[in-house]
Amino acid sequence: MDNLALIESFGDFKDEKGISKIDLMAIIEDSLKTLLKKRYDSDDHFDVIVNPDKGDFQIFLNKKIVEDQMSEDDDLEIEISEAKKIDTTFEVGEEFTQEIPLAQLGRRNILTLKQILATKLQEHNNAAMYEMFKDRIGEVIVGEVHHIRGKQVIILDDEGNEYILPKENQIPTDFFKKGESIRAVIEKVDFKGSKPQIIVSRTAPKFLEKLLELEIPEILDGTIILKKAVRIPGEKAKIAVDALDERIDPVGACVGVKGSRIHGVVRELRNENIDVIQWSKNPEVLVKRALGGVEINKVEINEEDHYALVYAPVDEISKIIGKQGQNIKLASWLSGYEIDVYREKQEDDDVELKEFDDEIEQWIIDEFTKVGLDTARSILDKDTDALLNLVDLEEETIEEVKTILREELEG
Numbered sequence: 001m002d003n004l005a006l007i008e009s010f011g012d013f014k015d016e017k018g019i020s021k022i023d024l025m026a027i028i029e030d031s032l033k034t035l036l037k038k039r040y041d042s043d044d045h046f047d048v049i050v051n052p053d054k055g056d057f058q059i060f061l062n063k064k065i066v067e068d069q070m071s072e073d074d075d076l077e078i079e080i081s082e083a084k085k086i087d088t089t090f091e092v093g094e095e096f097t098q099e100i101p102l103a104q105l106g107r108r109n110i111l112t113l114k115q116i117l118a119t120k121l122q123e124h125n126n127a128a129m130y131e132m133f134k135d136r137i138g139e140v141i142v143g144e145v146h147h148i149r150g151k152q153v154i155i156l157d158d159e160g161n162e163y164i165l166p167k168e169n170q171i172p173t174d175f176f177k178k179g180e181s182i183r184a185v186i187e188k189v190d191f192k193g194s195k196p197q198i199i200v201s202r203t204a205p206k207f208l209e210k211l212l213e214l215e216i217p218e219i220l221d222g223t224i225i226l227k228k229a230v231r232i233p234g235e236k237a238k239i240a241v242d243a244l245d246e247r248i249d250p251v252g253a254c255v256g257v258k259g260s261r262i263h264g265v266v267r268e269l270r271n272e273n274i275d276v277i278q279w280s281k282n283p284e285v286l287v288k289r290a291l292g293g294v295e296i297n298k299v300e301i302n303e304e305d306h307y308a309l310v311y312a313p314v315d316e317i318s319k320i321i322g323k324q325g326q327n328i329k330l331a332s333w334l335s336g337y338e339i340d341v342y343r344e345k346q347e348d349d350d351v352e353l354k355e356f357d358d359e360i361e362q363w364i365i366d367e368f369t370k371v372g373l374d375t376a377r378s379i380l381d382k383d384t385d386a387l388l389n390l391v392d393l394e395e396e397t398i399e400e401v402k403t404i405l406r407e408e409l410e411g
Contacts (some may be wrong), residue, residue, distance in 0.1 A: 006257040024065040025050040027124055028057060031116040045076055047097075059100040065092050072300065123194065129161075130196040133189045138209045141387060145180045155182055162198065169201035171234040173270040183268065185210055202269075203233035211265045212239065217255055224250045227279040230333035234270050236322075238330045251276050255367060277334075283308070287339060290331035294319045299335065309339035317341060327331060351408060359404050367391045368401075376405040 024088075030048045036043040047060040064175045070078040071244065078098075084092040090096065100231060143155035143163060151167035153176055159272060165184055184200035185207040191197070216312040218224040224243050231237035241250040254276045255262050262274055277289040284299040287308045295316045302307040311321055320341050321328050333338045353365050353374050371390045373379050379387065380402060387398050 008204070018405055023124065024121075027055070027120045028117065031113060031120050032057070032059060034116050034120075035105070035109060038112070039105065040075055046100075059102070061098045061100050063096045063098060065090055065094050065096050067092055081399045085130065089397065126191075126194055126196055130189055130191070133161075133186060133196065133198050137186050137188060138210070140183055140207070140214065142183050145176045145178050145182055148176060148178065148271050153182075155184070162202045164197055165200050165202065169199070169203050171202050171270045171272070173234050174202060180244050183211075188316045203231075205229045206232055208239070208265070208269065208274075211268055212262075213253070215264050216261055218248075218253050223248065224253055225279075228334055230330050231269075231272065232326055232330065234272055236275070236326050236330060237269070238275045238277065238334045239336055240277050240279040240286075240290070251278050275330075283335065287331065287335045287337060290335045291320055291339070292327060292331075296320075306337050308332075308335065308339045310339055310341045312341060312343065314343045317343060349399075350375045351405075352376075353379070356404060360401055364393065364397065364401065367393055376409055380405055380409070 018339070028149065030050050031049050033043045033046070036046050036048075040046070045062045047062065049060070050057040061075075063076055065080055065083045066077050068079045068081050071079050078096050080092050083094075083096050086096075105113070141155070141157055141163060143157040143161075145153055146156040147154040147161070153165040153170070155163040155165060157163070163184070163186075165182075169184075169187065182201050185204055186198060187201040187204055187206075188199045189196055190199060208231055209226055211218045212226060212229070216224065219226050219241075224247070226240050227240040227242055229237065229239045239254070241254055243250040243253075243328050253261075259266075262276070266272060266274055267352060269307070273293055277292075280286045280289065283301045283303075287299050288311065291310070294312065296310055296312050298311040300311075302308070310320065322330075326337055328341065353360075353368055353376060356376070357365060368374070368379060368391060373382075373387075373390070382390075384395060384398055384402070387393075388395060391398070
């Protein structure tokens with residue numbers, strides 16, 4: 001097999017993988033040097049010249065000219081009498097350069113060279129694939145379910161690229177069949193051994209962001225700015241949007257008439273409930289909007305600790321917290337503040353003392369009411385020592401009354 005034949009034998013591989021002629025010749029040069037190291041323990045005495053224009057290469061061995069009968073290694077040294085047969089001007093100590101035909105390396109070494117070439121070509125492709133997909137992290141891919149293997153789904157796209165969707169990156173209600181079309185976002189590219197693995201996700205917030213870009217043109221063209229997206233996959237998500245033009249309603253543009261614009265995203269995410277709010281630079285306003293359509297009396301912001309204290313009526317507390325704490329958790333993620341909620345003390349929270357006549361004896365109630373303490377809150381707002389000075393009751397009795405009142409008002 002001559003040099004050109006060797007190169008041509010990799011022509012199909014080159015065409016299939018899209019390797020340029022220059023890259024292929026560089027791989028051939030590297031492979032030849034690897035073989036020479038194996039054959040001669042070193043490639044220091046060899047020059048490999050590759051000509052990408054002709055698609056050919058040459059191997060030259062540099063030998064040292066020594067006195068006759070003084071050669072210790074015929075691969076690295078040549079006796080002066082042999083050198084002069086080629087050029088009578090050679091002298092002892094000079095360098096003698098000899099071209100080595102590929103066939104001279106022997107059949108076994110040529111087969112080894114082909115194996116080395118195949119390995120180098122695969123390494124080249126793996127490196128090229130890694131670089132290509134590393135730059136595509138965050139992009140949505142569309143592929144077909146090729147195989148369902150234990151805890152992961154193998155996806156193939158139209159170009160034959162393989163993607164891995166691990167179980168933890170699947171929406172809890174995801175269910176796939178072989179051959180089904182699937183969308184996911186490229187999350188990361190890792191190496192497993194020498195082969196790159198492209199890991200995709202359907203649970204990452206980035207997947208939601210990219211789906212919104214695909215469904216809502218104003219986000220893609222920058223008319224509407226998607227400030228942040230957070231989600232509990234398959235359950236609930238919140239997104240904050242803004243618009244540079246004050247005449248544009250970013251929330252309405254994202255939701256559409258009767259939710260028409262966002263419905264496709266909800267369907268793709270297995271009916272994940274999506275709240276869309278308008279972004280605000282004011283942290284108090286942002287926290288209120290992030291919590292959704294609930295009544296909030298006051299928001300206190302601690303910028304240093306990124307903490308928000310929310311005061312709300314008692315009947316709004318459960319709405320603020322949400323199912324399994326989802327609403328307050330997502331609002332915290334979206335706003336960037338850890339949110340805690342407290343019940344606001346209000347007049348309508350109070351209860352008249354006479355309403356407790358089934359638990360507190362009437363004469364005790366009368367003792368409180370005759371000094372103007374006729375509601376539960378009016379008693380609880382005073383400490384026990386103050387009450388001892390106002391009413392003719394034992395300390396133990398006062399504490400029992402306060403316990404009953406506190407249980408009613410504060411649960």
